[in-house]
Every structure is written in C-alpha cells, then in structure tokens.
Amino acid sequence: MNSTHQVQDVIVVGTGFAGLCMGIALKQMGTEQFLLLERANEVGGTWRDNEYPGAACDVPSHLYSLSFFPKADWSRKYPTQPELYAYLKGIATEHQLYPHIRFNENLISATYLEGQKLWQVTTTQGKYLARSLIMGTGGLAEPKLPEIPGVESFEGKTFHSARWDHSYDLAGKRVAVIGSGASAIQIVPELVKQAGEVTVFQRTPNWIIPRLDRPYTRLEKALFKYVPGARRLHRTRIYWGHEARVMGMVIHPALMQAFQKIAEFHIKRQVKDQVLRQQVTPDYLIGCRRILISNNWYPALQANNCRLNTDGIRAITATGIVTAAGETVDVDAMVFATGFYATENPIAHCVTGPNNTLAEAWQDGEEAYLGTTIAGFPNLYMIIGPNTGLGHTSMIFMIEQQVKLIKKLLAHKAEHNAATLAVKPSVQQAFNRKLQSRLQRSVWATGCDSWYKHRNGKITALWPGFTFEFWWRTQQFNAQDYELNSY
Numbered sequence: 001m002n003s004t005h006q007v008q009d010v011i012v013v014g015t016g017f018a019g020l021c022m023g024i025a026l027k028q029m030g031t032e033q034f035l036l037l038e039r040a041n042e043v044g045g046t047w048r049d050n051e052y053p054g055a056a057c058d059v060p061s062h063l064y065s066l067s068f069f070p071k072a073d074w075s076r077k078y079p080t081q082p083e084l085y086a087y088l089k090g091i092a093t094e095h096q097l098y099p100h101i102r103f104n105e106n107l108i109s110a111t112y113l114e115g116q117k118l119w120q121v122t123t124t125q126g127k128y129l130a131r132s133l134i135m136g137t138g139g140l141a142e143p144k145l146p147e148i149p150g151v152e153s154f155e156g157k158t159f160h161s162a163r164w165d166h167s168y169d170l171a172g173k174r175v176a177v178i179g180s181g182a183s184a185i186q187i188v189p190e191l192v193k194q195a196g197e198v199t200v201f202q203r204t205p206n207w208i209i210p211r212l213d214r215p216y217t218r219l220e221k222a223l224f225k226y227v228p229g230a231r232r233l234h235r236t237r238i239y240w241g242h243e244a245r246v247m248g249m250v251i252h253p254a255l256m257q258a259f260q261k262i263a264e265f266h267i268k269r270q271v272k273d274q275v276l277r278q279q280v281t282p283d284y285l286i287g288c289r290r291i292l293i294s295n296n297w298y299p300a301l302q303a304n305n306c307r308l309n310t311d312g313i314r315a316i317t318a319t320g321i322v323t324a325a326g327e328t329v330d331v332d333a334m335v336f337a338t339g340f341y342a343t344e345n346p347i348a349h350c351v352t353g354p355n356n357t358l359a360e361a362w363q364d365g366e367e368a369y370l371g372t373t374i375a376g377f378p379n380l381y382m383i384i385g386p387n388t389g390l391g392h393t394s395m396i397f398m399i400e401q402q403v404k405l406i407k408k409l410l411a412h413k414a415e416h417n418a419a420t421l422a423v424k425p426s427v428q429q430a431f432n433r434k435l436q437s438r439l440q441r442s443v444w445a446t447g448c449d450s451w452y453k454h455r456n457g458k459i460t461a462l463w464p465g466f467t468f469e470f471w472w473r474t475q476q477f478n479a480q481d482y483e484l485n486s487y
Contacts, residue, residue, distance in 0.1 A: 006129070007129045007130065007131065008033055008034055008035050008128060008129065008130040008131070009026075009031050009033040009034055009130070009131055009132065010026055010031060010033075010034040010035075010130055010131070010132045010133075010134060010410070011034065011035050011036075011037060011119065011121050011128055011130035011132075011133050011134070012026075012034065012035070012036045012037070012134045012136050013036075013037050013107055013110075013121070013133070013134070013135050013136060013137055014036070014037075014038065014045060014136035014137045014138060015036050015038040015043035015044070015092070015097075015101055015136075016043075016044060016045015016046055016047070016048075016088070016136065016138050017046075017066070017088065017395075017396055017399050018045070018136035018137075018138060018383035018384055018399050018402075018403075019036050019038070019043075019045070019136035019383075020036075020088065020091050020092055020095075020097060021066060021136075021399055021403045022036075022134055022136055022383060022403050022406065023036050023092075023095070023097045023100060024095045024097070025403045025404075025406070025407050027095065027096075027097075028407075029407060029410065029411070031410075034100060034130075035100055035101075035102055035128065035130075036097065036100050036101045036102070036136075037101075037102050037105040037107065037121065037123060037128070038101055038102065038103050038104075038105060039104070039105060039106040039107065039124075040103065040104070041103045041104055042089070042103070043088055043089055043091075043092045043097075043101065044085050044088045044089065045088070045138055046138060047081055047084040047085045047088055048085055048088070049162045049163070050081060050161065050162050050164075050183070051081055051082075051085075051164055052161045052162075052164040052183065052186070052187050053164075053186075053187060053190035053191065054186035054187055054189060054190040055080070055081035055183075055186060056078055056079065056080045056081060056186060057078055057079045057080075057081075057084060058078065058182070058211075058292070058293050059078070059242075059393065059394045059395075060077055060078055060238050061074035061076065061077060061078060061079040061083075062074060062224075062231065062235045062238055063235055063238045063239055063242070063393065063394045063396070063397075064079060064084075064394045064396055065087065065396060066091065066396060066400065067235075067397075067400060069091055069094070070231055071087060072221060072224035072225035072231055073216075073221045073224070073225065074216060074221075075216065076213055076214065076215050076216065077212070077213050077214055077215075077216065078211065078213045078293075102123075102125070104124070104125060105124065105125050106123055106124040107121070107122075107123055107137075107347070107350055108122045108123055108124065108350065109121075109122045109350045109351075109352065110122070110133055110350060110351045110352070111352045112352065112353050112377070112378065112379075112380075113129075114354050116129075117131070117378075117379070117420055117485075117487065119131075119132070119133040119379065119380070121133065131379060132379045132380075132381065132410060132413075133379060133380050133381070134380075134381045134382075134383065135347070135351070135380070135382045135383065135385075136383045136384075137345075137347055138384055142345055142346050143160040143161075143162045143163060143338075143339075144338050144339050145160060145336055145338060146178055146179075146313075146336055148178075148313050148315065149314075149315045149316070150315045150316040150317055153316065153317060154316050154317070154318060154319075154320075154334060155318045155319065156319070156320075156331060156332050156333050156334065157332065157333040157334070158333070158334045158335075158336065159335065159336070160335075160336045160337075160338070161179075161183040161184075161187060161336065161338075162183075168333065170191065170194050170195050170333065171194050171195070171196075172194075172195070172196040173196055173197075173331075173332040173333050174196055174197045174199075174330065174331040174333070175191060175195045175196075175197065175198050175199070175331060175332065175333045175334070175335060176198075176199050176200075176201060176321055176329065176331040176333070176334045176335070177191065177198060177199070177200045177201065177334075177335045177337055178201045178313070178334060178335070178336050178337060178338060179201070179202075179203075179336065179337030179338045179339065180200060180201075180202035180203070180204075180205065180206065180308075180337070181206060181292070181337060181339060182290060182292055182339075183337045183339075184200065184337035185206075185208065185297040186294070187335060187337060188200055188297065188300045188301070188306070189294075189296040189297060189299070189300040191300075191335075192300050192303040192305055192306050195305065196305060197305050197306075197307075197331075198303075198305060198306045198307070199306075199307050199308075199309055199321075199329055199331065200301065200307070200308050200309065201309050201313055201321065201323075202279070202280075202308055202309070202310050203310075203312065204282070204289070204448075204449070205279065205280045205281060205282045206282065206289055206290065206291075206292050207260065207263040207282050207286040207287075207289070207291055207292070208263060208266060208267075208291075208292045208293065208294050208297060208298075209262050209263050209266055209292075209293055210262070210266055210293065210294075210295055211293040211294050211295045212293075213295075239393070239394075239397075242392055242393035243392070243393060243466055243467065243468070245259075245287075245391075245392040245393075246392055246465060246466050248287065248443065249287050249391055249392060249442060249443045249444070250438070250442045250443070250464055250465055251441075253285060253287070253441075253442065253443040253446060256285055256286050256287045256443055257285070259286055259287070260286040263286055263291075264281070266298075267280060267281055267298065270298035270299060271298050271301075271302070272302075273302070276301065276302065276308065279308055279310050280298065280301070280308070282448075284446065284447060284448035285443055285446050285447075285448075286443075287391065287443040288443050288444055288446045288447065288448040288450065289448055289450040289452075290391060290450070290451075290452075291391070309323060309327075309329070311324045311325040311327065312324035312325075314326075316334075319331075321334075339451055345366075348362055351377070351380070353376050353377040353378070353380070354376070354377075354378070355376055356376070358374070358377070361374065361376060361377075362386075364454075364456065365454035365456060365458035365460045366385075366386035366387075366454065366460040367386050367387070367428065367432045367460065368382060368385045368386045368387070368423075368428065369423040369427055369428040369431050369481065370402075370405065370431070370470075370473060370474060371384070371385035371386055371387055371388030371398075371402065371463075372385055372388075372402050372405055372406060372409075372474075373409070373421075373422065373423040373428075373482070374422075374423065374428070375422065375423050375424065375425040375427075375428040375429075376422070376425070377422065378420035378421065378422040378485070379413075379420055379421060379422070380422075381406045381409065382402075383399055383402045383403065383406070384398065384399065384402070385402075386460050386461075387432075387435055387459075387460060387461070387462060387463055387464070388402065388463055388470070389452070389463065390462065390463060390467065391444065391452075391462055393467060397467050397471075398463070398467060398470060401467075401470055401471050401474045402474065404474060404475075405474040405477070408477045409477075409482070412477075412479060412482070412484075413484065416484050417486070417487075418485060418486055419485055419486055419487040420484070420485040421482055421483070421484055422482065422483050423481060423482055423483075424481060424482065424483055427481045427482075435464055436458065436459070438465065439459045439462070439464045442459075442462075442464055444459050444462060445459065
C-alpha cells in the first residue's frame, strides 16, 4: 500500500466532467500541487461506467460539452456513450491532466484533521493529505440495487446497468429487466434484438417524448468548424430552447399540460394495444419525474419476444421472479436498471468533518450553499452538490459555474493566507429556506414519487430555476458569506 506524506494544495475525487473541469481550472490558477483520485483505471465517470447496449445522452451534443473545449464534429445531435467517453479522454489528454491522476484509488474515507487544518484522504492504495478537498464524484455515481426479498438467492446472472458484463452472452437467454427508467428505455430495444425472451418489470411508467435525433451532415460539421460563430450560435439556440422549459417546471406547472400532449400523442401513435397503452401512461403531471426521450421504447415493448409486467415483484427466487399477483417468471439473467443514489449517497458516510460525518449533517436531507460549500466542513467543496441537478438541460453548464466559484473561493482563501474557509451556517440556512420555498411551487412537488426527493419528501436534487440564475448567483461572489480562519 502506498502512502504519501507530501501535502497537496488540492485533492479532487473523481475524473468525470466535474473532476476534469476542476483539474483544468487548477492548472489555470497556476496550481501544480494537486491530485485527481480515480477509483477506476481510466477517466470518464458516468460515461466510462455506463457502457450498456444503447447508452446515449438525452441532452444535445453541442450543449453537453465544455464551453471552452468545443467539438465541431459531433456525429449526431445526441451523443452516444462511446463518443462522450472518447471526448472525456480527449479533455484529459489535451489539458495534460494524466500526470496528476492516480488511478485505482477507491475512496475509503476523507477525514478533517482539526489540529493540522488538513484533509486526510484514505483510498484503497494509501493515504493523502490536502489543504482543500473537492468532491467531483457526481450526483449519479453509486448504483442502487433493488431491495427485493430473495435478491441474493438468484442463481443466474445479475448485473446493474452501470456495471454491464459484456462477457455474458445474452443471445437466446430469458432476461428480466427490473426498472423502466432512463437506462431501461435504452437497454430494452437493444436486448430484444438478441435475447430469447425479455420481461420488463415496471413499477411506475415515465412520460416519454420523441427523440429528435439524427446524424450531423458533413456540411453542418464544416460550418461548425470553419465558420466563425456558427457552432456557438447553434449551442446558444439549443441552450435557450431547453431553458424555456423552466417556465412550466418551476414558475407555472400548469403550463406542462401542453407539453404533456406531445407525450400522450407519442403513446397514441406508437402503442396500438389499449391495455399496453394504459400500462405505459403515467397518472402524474409530466415533469414531476424525469422526462425521457425515446423513439424505440414503445416498439420494443411490443416485440414478439418482449413482455411488460406491471404487477410488482413480491420476491426473487433461485430461478426467477414471483410477482405480486403470484405469477412465477423463470429467467436466466436479471438486469437491474434501478438507477443510482441521487439522495442519501453512501459517499456521505465516508466524509468526516470536525464535528460529524456528512451523512449525519444531512440526516434530514442534503443541503449546501449553492451546492458547493457545506457549513461545518471547512475547505471542502462539492461539484454537483445538493440542489444543483437539472430536469431540463445540461449539467455541464452547472459544473462549469461551480468550478468558477470554487476557483474564486480558493483564490480568496490564498489571498488572505487563511488556513480554512467555510460557508457561514446562517447563510446556508437562509439560502436553503428560500430554495425549498421555491421548490414547493414546482412541478416536482405535484405529488409523484421520484429520485429527486429525500425519503422525508424534501427535494434535494434539483435547482429551482433557470440555469442563468445559478450563473448569476455564482458570479456575485460575496466574501461576507464565508468564514476565514488563520493558522
């Protein structure tokens, strides 16, 4: 086991979009004494892990990319997993981040050493010390397995969508897919092409709108590359088109009724069977849960070798699944398309501040100031922290704004030669009171259950407004919001 006693200025955990963007920012600041710790053997985060068949993004390519690292030759309007993975590796290479990355370093704990004013980060490879710790671990990084009685007794093959086993041959197999969310709607259309039988177990249907995807033409790519401003104009147009959805999601949820008509027509056009149509039609207002995009989910459910089961699961046995209606479905393999820990992320148990763990501080629901700093946790910064998630547009925009804010905070701390920086508890409390008040008027509070919410009902995953408001709030850096302490 390696151990280093050299104190780093900054340690960043994770090398997805958040970690890489932060690494670039640190280099721009002239900081060379920093490390990026990565649990896997390559960069990429979400787009390295989620390599299941059909994996793709539901935000357009030109928006789901770093503003300062443009790519003129995206192959399609919506990027696929292989293309995004290659893009992220390109970022790390172009900005010479690989020398700063330590791979196969799975985080075990991060503990604040009060006497030394340092963070001690313990990984599977050793211990590291840093003056500042930045968590770039992502909002959807820890796979959530189904909590179903008997799940461990199944004797066939099982894997989570984010831990796909490509060595397992699905050809001709009887496969159960548990879940019908964002990953399932991409996996199932691919599965029905090769598996013998596919049974999809759906707990709650999702609203799905058409995926207006197509390849970019050679002319378009040439325009984006050679015509000044063409790519930026295209990106700006996409940005404002997505931003307009906030009007219905946050400001006036009734406006979502019109948007719902698109999803209803999508079902009517693609699903002819009345029973199936009823099974896939949600009973809540569109937007309350994540809106999904697909052209081939409904056709896949109607394939000869596919069946949708909405009875619910009573138990899992050695050979398959027993439904709540008492039916036994024997299968060879199970795919858990059951999502991630968006709230109550297990990583919060690994982070210990001067007085408590993050999990203890967040027992009533995660909260931070601008999703970035947390009262009681000095020199700790988060990217994609509480209430920075989006239901309507690209998370990359939010990541960039948080990185800019962290740059300001690190510079402010250095300028005053301070040992610690932390947000004032009163500032965090006032910020979250207003934030939660706004969220109560949003479409996400209209009654449905979703992964946006903590178990007590508090919406902890989403930002309650336009992303340009978040940009404005992070631009208006106020030194009075933070406490500095000297050595």
